[in-house]
Amino acid sequence: xNGPHDMGGMQCYGPVKPEKNEPxxxxxxxxxxxxxxxxxxxxxxxxxxxxxxxxxxxxxxFYLTKSYYQIWIHGLQNLMLERGLVTENELATGEMETHPxxxxxxxxxxEMPAALAAGGPVAREPSAPAAMAVGDKVRTINIHPSSHTRxxxxxxxxxxxxxxxxxxxxxxxxxxxxxxxNPQWLYAVRFSSEELFGPDAEPRNSVVVDCWEPYLERV
Numbered sequence: 001x002n003g004p005h006d007m008g009g010m011q012c013y014g015p016v017k018p019e020k021n022e023p024x025x026x027x028x029x030x031x032x033x034x035x036x037x038x039x040x041x042x043x044x045x046x047x048x049x050x051x052x053x054x055x056x057x058x059x060x061x062f063y064l065t066k067s068y069y070q071i072w073i074h075g076l077q078n079l080m081l082e083r084g085l086v087t088e089n090e091l092a093t094g095e096m097e098t099h100p101x102x103x104x105x106x107x108x109x110x111e112m113p114a115a116l117a118a119g120g121p122v123a124r125e126p127s128a129p130a131a132m133a134v135g136d137k138v139r140t141i142n143i144h145p146s147s148h149t150r151x152x153x154x155x156x157x158x159x160x161x162x163x164x165x166x167x168x169x170x171x172x173x174x175x176x177x178x179x180x181x182n183p184q185w186l187y188a189v190r191f192s193s194e195e196l197f198g199p200d201a202e203p204r205n206s207v208v209v210d211c212w213e214p215y216l217e218r219v
Contacts, residue, residue: 001053001146002153004060009154009197026067033069035112037076042115044104045083048122049176053148054079124183126168130213131185136162137219138189140211148176151215155207158195159219163208164188171212185213 007013025031041051055063055075063071080086083101090097107115132138142157143149150172166186174182189211193201 001056001148002144003056004058004063005056006153008152030069033073035109037072038116039107039112040076040080041120042105042107043085045085046079047175048120049148049170049172050178051075051079052172053176056148122170124168124170124181126183126185130165130187132162132165132187132213132216132218134162134165138162138187138211138216139219140189140215141217143215145173147173149173151211152209154196155191155209155211158191160189160191160195160209162187163190166210169212171214173212173214187211187213187216189216 025034037051041048046054055071058071058074058078062074066074077086077091081088081091085101085103087098138160140151140156140158140160143151164187166188168183169186171182171184174180187210188208190206190208193205193207194203196207
């Protein structure tokens, strides 16, 4: 979707100013926000791409004025509300009022390190050979879906060259809509800065974008 999260190539937001010696967390509440969001992922009520879309679809005025983990927590709240895992009043009071719903898995604090180490791999066995090869010239499609996609706005309808093949992976566009994993080949595509951003871009620079096969057309 063309939401406030898709800021690549956008202007008028000012320079990026990295925080010197930035800590991993700016407060204990951020640790808890991360733990709750990751922990709820094991409940089996949604997948990673659904979780990403929950954050991306927040209103722009909220998304652009809140911190990273405020966005995470608000996205998590919306996911839980939509699935009846919590009520508005329970969120407001912090008190459980309804019987908890059964979920796929509850991960305790002691189990979390091992669960995180195991991860959630998204590589899958291919059902067909890759349609494209390293060195192929390709053009990205021009799409503006209302749901989740990993094809950034600035890289749509652009000419590039495949420089690597990453294997077959879960296709986020379908996974976020509950239409199944639909594994697709994933390619690293290199674009010149001029192709992406026009003649005013810095010359001889390039950007590499990981693109699933449905995003590409061979030139």
